[in-house]
Amino acid sequence: MTPPLLGLEQVTIGYGELTVVHDVTLALRQGEFVSILGPSGCGKSTLLRAIAGFVPVKGGQISLNGEDVTRQPPEDRDVGIVFQNYALFPTMSVFENIAFGLRVAGTGSRDIRAKVAAIAEVAGILDQLPKRPAELSGGQQQRVAIARSLIMGTKVLLFDEPLSNLDAKVRQTMRREIRRLQAELGFTALFVTHDQDEALSMSDRIVVLNGGRVEQAGTAREIYRSPQTAFVCHFIGAANALLPASAARLFPKLHLQTGESAHVRCEDLKLVDPAHPDAVEARLETLDFTGREATLTCRLGEERLDVIIAGHLVDDDLEPGKALYLAARENAAHIYRKPVS
Ligand SMILES: Nc1ncnc2c1ncn2[C@@H]1O[C@H](COP(=O)(O)OP(=O)(O)OP(=O)(O)O)[C@@H](O)[C@H]1O
Numbered sequence: 001m002t003p004p005l006l007g008l009e010q011v012t013i014g015y016g017e018l019t020v021v022h023d024v025t026l027a028l029r030q031g032e033f034v035s036i037l038g039p040s041g042c043g044k045s046t047l048l049r050a051i052a053g054f055v056p057v058k059g060g061q062i063s064l065n066g067e068d069v070t071r072q073p074p075e076d077r078d079v080g081i082v083f084q085n086y087a088l089f090p091t092m093s094v095f096e097n098i099a100f101g102l103r104v105a106g107t108g109s110r111d112i113r114a115k116v117a118a119i120a121e122v123a124g125i126l127d128q129l130p131k132r133p134a135e136l137s138g139g140q141q142q143r144v145a146i147a148r149s150l151i152m153g154t155k156v157l158l159f160d161e162p163l164s165n166l167d168a169k170v171r172q173t174m175r176r177e178i179r180r181l182q183a184e185l186g187f188t189a190l191f192v193t194h195d196q197d198e199a200l201s202m203s204d205r206i207v208v209l210n211g212g213r214v215e216q217a218g219t220a221r222e223i224y225r226s227p228q229t230a231f232v233c234h235f236i237g238a239a240n241a242l243l244p245a246s247a248a249r250l251f252p253k254l255h256l257q258t259g260e261s262a263h264v265r266c267e268d269l270k271l272v273d274p275a276h277p278d279a280v281e282a283r284l285e286t287l288d289f290t291g292r293e294a295t296l297t298c299r300l301g302e303e304r305l306d307v308i309i310a311g312h313l314v315d316d317d318l319e320p321g322k323a324l325y326l327a328a329r330e331n332a333a334h335i336y337r338k339p340v341s
Helices: 044-052 094-104 109-123 138-150 168-185 196-202 220-225 230-235 244-250
Strands: 006-015 018-028 033-037 057-064 079-082 156-160 188-193 205-210 213-218 239-242 260-265 269-271 280-289 293-300 303-310 323-328 333-337
Touching: 006 044, 018 044, 018 057, 018 213, 033 044, 033 196, 044 057, 044 079, 044 156, 044 188, 079 138, 094 109, 094 138, 109 138, 109 168, 138 156, 138 168, 168 188, 168 196, 188 196, 196 220, 205 220, 205 230, 213 220, 213 230, 230 239, 230 260, 230 333, 239 244, 239 303, 244 260, 244 303, 244 323, 269 303, 293 323
Parallel strands: 033 188, 033 205, 079 156, 156 188
Antiparallel strands: 006 018, 006 057, 205 213, 239 260, 260 333, 269 323, 280 293, 280 323, 293 303
């Protein structure tokens, strides 16, 4: 069997006494786009820095193309890293920024010109080459950072929250651009983000990290549709944790066992006619309308539940205080057994 391009085997990492990444095992095939998704402080950047060789591991093994690189210094690992702040040299032109690694490697000037022009063309920054980084937009600077890593022929690119400094529209464009560059140039990507939409829209596979441990790994659809833990259910998408009484009302066929809890995604609750056989009466407390969709915070007995509906379903008379009727989509309840502590 061919070894994975990038392999992690029970990797544990920490700083001094503190362990922040526990037993992470992961294998990336050639050309895959994998995201590490998790909340702030869960160890995402630490994991990336260890793969690049900037942080030593406490245990486990890191391999590139089947070769054990766990103890190799960063310069001997064939990985590129693209940072959130781009880390470009401010006084150098875009051309010189991209050419930097080739110059250090002693490549000839003619070769450098040809290679920089080729990669700049693919990255869509050919006309920016004479400028300084400060004269570029955030999105353009990020393209320069990617081109600079790729020009060395690097097969594995590590992205450390590369889009978080960009505004929402540019972020969306850059998500597509990075995937296009990847398809065109064929590199393998490990992409760190705390943004679930980014991970869901870009990745072949997502690894959800919580407290330095892998909570779940799978495709976007698997993780969204079949979250295996309450954490994943709430971190990916929006969900309500139901109290037993609400769970019983919304899911009459559901019989929770001791120690189990039920969770339902906000978009798996719907507004129905009072005559609907499953209708449960609730009261609208607040309505957050953003055009494409609306979040309705509803009072159901002792509980508040959020319901997300399509914007076009918001009638003019839907106002706080109004009685409304909820039902849950079939199979929408996610049941978890609380871990024994
Ligand atoms: N150089 C360091 N020395 C000591 N502790 C550190 C160091 N760098 C990170 N940590 C700690 O390790 C934990 C994980 O940090 P890390 O930066 O990997 O998380 P992260 O998931 O990337 O977070 P964020 O999304 O906020 O960047 C945190 O508790 C952090 O305080």
